[in-house]
Amino acid sequence: MVQNGFPQNVAIAGVYEHPSRFSPNKTEFQIMAESAKGALDDAGLTRNDVDGLFGASMSMGLMGIVDLAEYLDLYPDYLDGTNIGGSSFVAHVSHAAAAINAGLCNVALVLYGSTAASNSMAIGTGGSGGSKNPDVAFSTPYGMTTVGSYAMYAKLHMETFGTTSEQLAEIAVTMRKHAALNPLAKMRTPISIDDVLSSRMISRPLHLLDCCIISDGGGAIVVTSAERARDLRKTPVSILGSSEAVQHQGTGYNDLLTIAAKQSGEVAFGQAGVSREDIDLAMIYDSFTITVLATLENLGFCEPGEGGDFVSNAGIALGSKLPVNPDGGGMSSNHPGMRGIFLVIEAVKQLRNECEARQVSGAEIALAHGTGGTIGDKHSGATLILGIDR
Numbered sequence: 001m002v003q004n005g006f007p008q009n010v011a012i013a014g015v016y017e018h019p020s021r022f023s024p025n026k027t028e029f030q031i032m033a034e035s036a037k038g039a040l041d042d043a044g045l046t047r048n049d050v051d052g053l054f055g056a057s058m059s060m061g062l063m064g065i066v067d068l069a070e071y072l073d074l075y076p077d078y079l080d081g082t083n084i085g086g087s088s089f090v091a092h093v094s095h096a097a098a099a100i101n102a103g104l105c106n107v108a109l110v111l112y113g114s115t116a117a118s119n120s121m122a123i124g125t126g127g128s129g130g131s132k133n134p135d136v137a138f139s140t141p142y143g144m145t146t147v148g149s150y151a152m153y154a155k156l157h158m159e160t161f162g163t164t165s166e167q168l169a170e171i172a173v174t175m176r177k178h179a180a181l182n183p184l185a186k187m188r189t190p191i192s193i194d195d196v197l198s199s200r201m202i203s204r205p206l207h208l209l210d211c212c213i214i215s216d217g218g219g220a221i222v223v224t225s226a227e228r229a230r231d232l233r234k235t236p237v238s239i240l241g242s243s244e245a246v247q248h249q250g251t252g253y254n255d256l257l258t259i260a261a262k263q264s265g266e267v268a269f270g271q272a273g274v275s276r277e278d279i280d281l282a283m284i285y286d287s288f289t290i291t292v293l294a295t296l297e298n299l300g301f302c303e304p305g306e307g308g309d310f311v312s313n314a315g316i317a318l319g320s321k322l323p324v325n326p327d328g329g330g331m332s333s334n335h336p337g338m339r340g341i342f343l344v345i346e347a348v349k350q351l352r353n354e355c356e357a358r359q360v361s362g363a364e365i366a367l368a369h370g371t372g373g374t375i376g377d378k379h380s381g382a383t384l385i386l387g388i389d390r
Helices: 028-043 064-072 088-101 146-161 165-179 193-198 260-272 289-298 307-311 340-351
Strands: 010-017 052-055 078-080 107-114 201-203 217-225 237-247 281-284 365-373 379-387
Touching: 010 028, 010 088, 010 340, 028 064, 028 107, 028 217, 052 064, 052 088, 064 078, 078 088, 088 107, 088 217, 088 237, 088 340, 088 365, 088 379, 107 340, 146 201, 146 289, 165 193, 165 289, 165 307, 217 340, 237 260, 237 340, 260 289, 260 365, 260 379, 281 289, 281 340, 289 307, 289 365, 340 365, 340 379
Parallel strands: 052 078, 052 107, 281 365
Antiparallel strands: 010 217, 010 237, 107 217, 237 379, 365 379
């Protein structure tokens, strides 16, 4: 089927989220291999069916995707090791769809694994100091940390629109409420707005509970043609629209509050032929509370500056018009460094009605949006719109 020029003949046939949140006895490739088996079992396929391999991680280098193929003993016809940060795996699904449509592969396996927690990786607090990239000398001359950059975006948003710390805290509280319904979530103890505001300041105005957690983890996604997916074990989830974008300061560009989601979202919605009102749930990268608010605005779910009101009073909780991250997100469920793959996995499970206590009733269309890098500076964005026929 083709809608608005976008071929909708590719589907997600299998997904798997690794249950690990702390696995000091495993490597990231081992987590990927276990996830691969889980997703293939979910689809009713075997490793012999895989002829396209997609993957990235926090440590995979230049030949990382080749090393992964060797570890898995796979000889795929198509390889993609694209790494654009946390949005990589949302983009991989889009790339897999393009490769399948082009006849370059038939069954694509998308993988991620990380041992960030067990390796004590300082995600978000590491800086860019000492980088040999010449652009860094202009954008982060003093070794700005990731959390510091997001804090500067949050401060600008507050000064421009009147957004409050209480409104940001609502996002963290909602993510924790959702996590309490997810047996795999790392952080399940309820928190209040006061808890967020009284947690220690990390980089003003972001408190500790405004920041994502750090965990181990991994996952896998199987993508194939819609025709083949119809004969497999689970109801296929169709890829309706997708897009990728980057945002950076370039040669003096200073619209710092516009992020890549604005560009990628417009294209993905246009391809899918659906409106914001048609979206039953959204999986939004939540590295920090401000990331969620900025993404919702730039995807067009509310106007710029209205994000604070949009998320207030349980505005993105289960039962609201737009539930966001029913799994608890990176703030409470898991964040192994690059979280994009879990956005897609949860969206697929929700559309297949497999999420029990956290299930969004009657979900038929879901959006997943990943962010990689630093909003307000340079970053990637990838938007994916998925649907299911009931």
